Amino acid sequence: MQHMAERQLSTFYVDFKHLGAWNNGELADGIVRSYYRFLPFLTAAVHNMMAKYQPKYYNEHRQSNNTSSNRTTSAASAAGSASQTASGAAPAGQPADKLFAIAFYNLPLISRVRSLRAQNVGQLLSISGTVTRTSEVRPELSLATFNCLACRAVVPNVEQTFRYTEPTQCPNVSCMNRQAWQLDIRRSTFVDWQKVRIQENSSEIPTGSMPRTMDVIFRGEIVDRAKAGEKCVFTGALIVVPDVSQLSLPGERKMAVRDDRGSQNDAGGTGVGGLKALGVRDLTYRMAFLACMATPDNVSDGQITEMVASILQGTYTESQENVDLAQTAVLASMTNSEIAELRELVHSEHIYSRLVNSLAPMVYGHEVVKKGLLLQLMSGLHKTTAEGMELRGDINICIVGDPSTSKSQFLKYICGFAPRAVYTSGKASSAAGLTAAVIKDEETGEFTIEAGALMLADNGICAIDEFDKMDIADQVAIHEAMEQQTISIAKAGIQATLNARTSILAAANPVGGRYNRKTTLRANINMSAPIMSRFDLFFVVLDECTESVDRHLAEHIVGIHQLRDAAIEPEFSTELLQRYIRFARTFRPIFTHEARETLVERYKQLRADDAQGGIGRNSYRITVRQLESMVRLSEAIAKVNCVEEVSSTFVDEAFQLLRQSIISVEHDDVDFAEEDADDQQPPEDSETLRRAAREASGQ
Incomplete structure (x- = not known):
């Protein structure tokens, strides 16, 4: 509570493990079963605790109750007064009351979106899903103050429950007004409100089923806690709200009507009785999730506790730019044995090759x-120039090769290994599906932006299979996202520039199905030159007939089918690899003077080879983008070794990797073709021209 007062916070965070350890877990069981029912009393308890232990902070943000009475006449108003014991109507011009809230985290079980049923309504749950759409943060009317237009009486503390609720009747006995009300905005209390659309994780979707979606409602300080594309765990209660999608259908305008028949003048009234032109069969309910806490899906309980502590201390940021803070946050999420194991790895020899052998x-x-x-998982450093221009640090890779050469296996492995990755197929993806789509909201009628694959993979990896099967128009759509790492949209009155800070991992098949060794890489794939220049690395995987390789490959595959997991014994487990990469990504290495000189010399060598031609002719033109690729690869290699400086050895390693990528596949009997081979005349056409010239000279 002291941190809440110091940081001007209004949310009281409760670790559910601590709650379960108190009084044999009876209170925790009761809250889990009837959380939504107990929520007003829990909120009132937070108000009472703040008034008792932090009276100064509480009194600064409570409304004055000496300007009007706390009389209310509706049941909703009475509930609102019960949970807001110290609230009332504030004078004009004074700020509204700070509504304190309670948030639980570290629940033992996480439910699936598909498994939620009506019996779970009102219970305290944690669900996991991927955020696909976020609305803008809007003010929500929480406690309303109304003025009677007939007698000017004031009715405060009318609680609003998911719809605009007016008092049933005027408290003035001589007035008894039921319909003529005016909302006093200055005396009402508003809270931040946001709606988020989530989709169940791809690993939880049964075969042949469509992914389920659900709306998650944020209130208070947790708004903007989840971004599009993130996999998060949401803690809160499952609620039901009316499905009013039928109201937006064309035709007669639907409206709410009151039914006062059969009621006495002194009775309380019945409220909204029905919807005109909307039958009972058409009015259904749908489930939504009222969240009180949102945390990343790939973190442990210790990391969540550390995140809550940093929020209370005011040091929580979404991206840790300070290396020391970032490393401290990563180490705080590990146990002592994990830290000791990580320290041993950092100081071991040949860690680069050992990590490579344990990957996939x-x-x-x-x-x-x-x-x-491995270098793509590490990535380079994102930089910003003095003019504000962003320099890409992510590494883009394209794997080209013959069929049955494990291209899709690499993509599937990376999507399962990386904490944030999206897998898609080029032939089944459109330009809007890859970047962003502008759709019309079914409730508000406004146009909103729905994130595509590149936006969902922000700060992650987007794996695109069958990249060569994409239409040219769809390939052009990702030009900006691959280099500038932004997506610009100007549609339906919406003009925005969105972040797409993602690494592209593409897989493509050669033209004709098999890679032609006698031509260049450019002639073997169906890609334009601008797209090719945006890839840092091209890997050509060939299906060569070699007896020793075929025998070892067959033994490896048969061993997997026979022994399953026992046939694979990598040196490092997947969990250890993920912990090491998460720690290594916190380093921000800088270039030494020797590394800078080596980098310049290696780039000059590549340009000289490109200009001279001959043996070793490049697959495509060497540009400054290849120099930037060497910079990113050198920084990634330094991160793998967990060092603060980029040495000339790392630059040489990056140069060799880039050289293997951009040089055509070399064989002794290969006739290296020119890059502009399409512009050369075929031999038969040249012979025809010479014969025509001789005939013309003879005439």
């Missing part, structure tokens, strides 16, 4: 490809 153990061989994937 199901796939046999392809060490060079695994090196690139």
